[in-house]
Amino acid sequence: MNIQFVDLKKQFQLLEPDIRQAIDRVLEHGKFIMGPEVGRLETELARFVGTRHAITCASGTCALVMALMAYNVGPGDAVLTSPFTFIATAEAISLVGATPVFVDIDPRTFNLDPHLLRDAADRVLEQGRLCPVGLIPVDLFGLPADYRAIMPLAAEKCLFVLEDAAQSFGGRYYGRLTGSLGQVAATSFFPAKPLGCYGDGGAVFTDDDALAAHIRSIRVHGEGQDKYHNVRVGLNGRMDSIQAATLSVKLAAFTKELETRQSIARRYTQGLSAYVETPRIPDGVTSAWAQYSILTDRRDQVQAELQAVGIPTAVYYPKPLHLQEAYAHLGLGPGSFPVAEAISRRILSLPMHPYLEDDEIDFIIAHVIKAVET
Numbered sequence: 001m002n003i004q005f006v007d008l009k010k011q012f013q014l015l016e017p018d019i020r021q022a023i024d025r026v027l028e029h030g031k032f033i034m035g036p037e038v039g040r041l042e043t044e045l046a047r048f049v050g051t052r053h054a055i056t057c058a059s060g061t062c063a064l065v066m067a068l069m070a071y072n073v074g075p076g077d078a079v080l081t082s083p084f085t086f087i088a089t090a091e092a093i094s095l096v097g098a099t100p101v102f103v104d105i106d107p108r109t110f111n112l113d114p115h116l117l118r119d120a121a122d123r124v125l126e127q128g129r130l131c132p133v134g135l136i137p138v139d140l141f142g143l144p145a146d147y148r149a150i151m152p153l154a155a156e157k158c159l160f161v162l163e164d165a166a167q168s169f170g171g172r173y174y175g176r177l178t179g180s181l182g183q184v185a186a187t188s189f190f191p192a193k194p195l196g197c198y199g200d201g202g203a204v205f206t207d208d209d210a211l212a213a214h215i216r217s218i219r220v221h222g223e224g225q226d227k228y229h230n231v232r233v234g235l236n237g238r239m240d241s242i243q244a245a246t247l248s249v250k251l252a253a254f255t256k257e258l259e260t261r262q263s264i265a266r267r268y269t270q271g272l273s274a275y276v277e278t279p280r281i282p283d284g285v286t287s288a289w290a291q292y293s294i295l296t297d298r299r300d301q302v303q304a305e306l307q308a309v310g311i312p313t314a315v316y317y318p319k320p321l322h323l324q325e326a327y328a329h330l331g332l333g334p335g336s337f338p339v340a341e342a343i344s345r346r347i348l349s350l351p352m353h354p355y356l357e358d359d360e361i362d363f364i365i366a367h368v369i370k371a372v373e374t
């Protein structure tokens with residue numbers, strides 16, 4: 001068996017004629033930057049997510065940075081977020097000169113624990129050094145964070161909510177799609193993400209017309225009426241036409257892929273829940289299943305045993321952000337966020353992509369069981 005952690009080749013084989021045609025069209029018209037594919041994709045993305053605006057950009061990191069820039073976040077500001085995420089979430093906060101304030105996670109969903117948010121915001125205010133201005137909940141592994149608890153609290157504390165939907169594109173929360181759950185959202189189209197392009201890509205989503213216009217300007221060096229009329233400091237954050245063309249083709253196949261991810265996750269859970277802790281999905285919520293992650297006290301042994309029989313796995317994340325050297329200056333040592341730290345020692349992500357065959361899933365299940373029982 002040749003099990004892939006994420007199988008982009010199988011997807012390409014299925015979509016090859018359409019993808020080649022879409023890329024060929026770009027090669028023929030030659031508008032590699034801001035070609036017609038970009039606007040078309042933005043219309044399709046906004047319709048899919050259900051927001052007024054979708055603004056494509058160079059990466060998920062770029063989407064986060066541009067959203068924070070549009071809120072004028074800068075030095076002296078604090079933005080609350082999870083320590084159990086990819087570094088890009090916190091990095092975006094630091095890149096605009098603000099300070100990430102970490103809040104521990106819920107041990108069942110691995111997302112921000114909303115019960116800790118009020119205290120965290122109040123503590124920042126009491127310390128008086130920073131001003132809490134915003135909040136970035138992360139929809140980890142594809143599972144939307146607890147927005148029903150988060151949004152009223154954020155409103156009470158006057159914090160904007162920037163949804164980090166980098167891993168959750170296609171997820172649902174009480175009938176709404178991820179990307180529409182905060183005032184603004186950022187997603188990533190990194191190749192291994194649920195919807196991925198053939199390079200780097202990302203998008204910002206919002207219903208706020210003024211914010212969208214601001215972000216569109218930031219995306220092209222702070223342009224005003226045109227590229228050589230600059231009304232603010234921006235950056236080069238555009239998505240290439242070739243990536244947009246590829247994503248339109250993949251988006252057309254995405255809904256079916258999401259359904260397959262659901263049935264793969266169900267098969268994993270049925271096979272594994274008696275042996276390891278399997279993901280818990282709250283009522284009313286659907287994960288996009290960027291990752292299927294289990295918890296086991298024997299994580300390292302299980303990973304080694306799976307590797308020995310050719311099953312690739314990954315540890316997301318071996319070190320929470322407050323323990324990374326990049327954030328040593330915050331002075332937050334071990335024990336600062338006990339839930340995130342405990343989960344980082346026990347978590348293991350199994351292969352997850354819509355082209356996993358039933359016999360491959362059963363092989364993985366059988367070997368996980370064997371590994372935890374020896």
Ligand SMILES: Cc1ncc(COP(=O)(O)O)c(C=O)c1O
Nearest residue numbers: 059060061086088089166188190
């Ligand atoms: C939670 C999270 N936020 C942000 C990003 C950044 O996305 P990109 O790699 O497209 O810059 C990622 C990507 O891995 C992510 O997982």
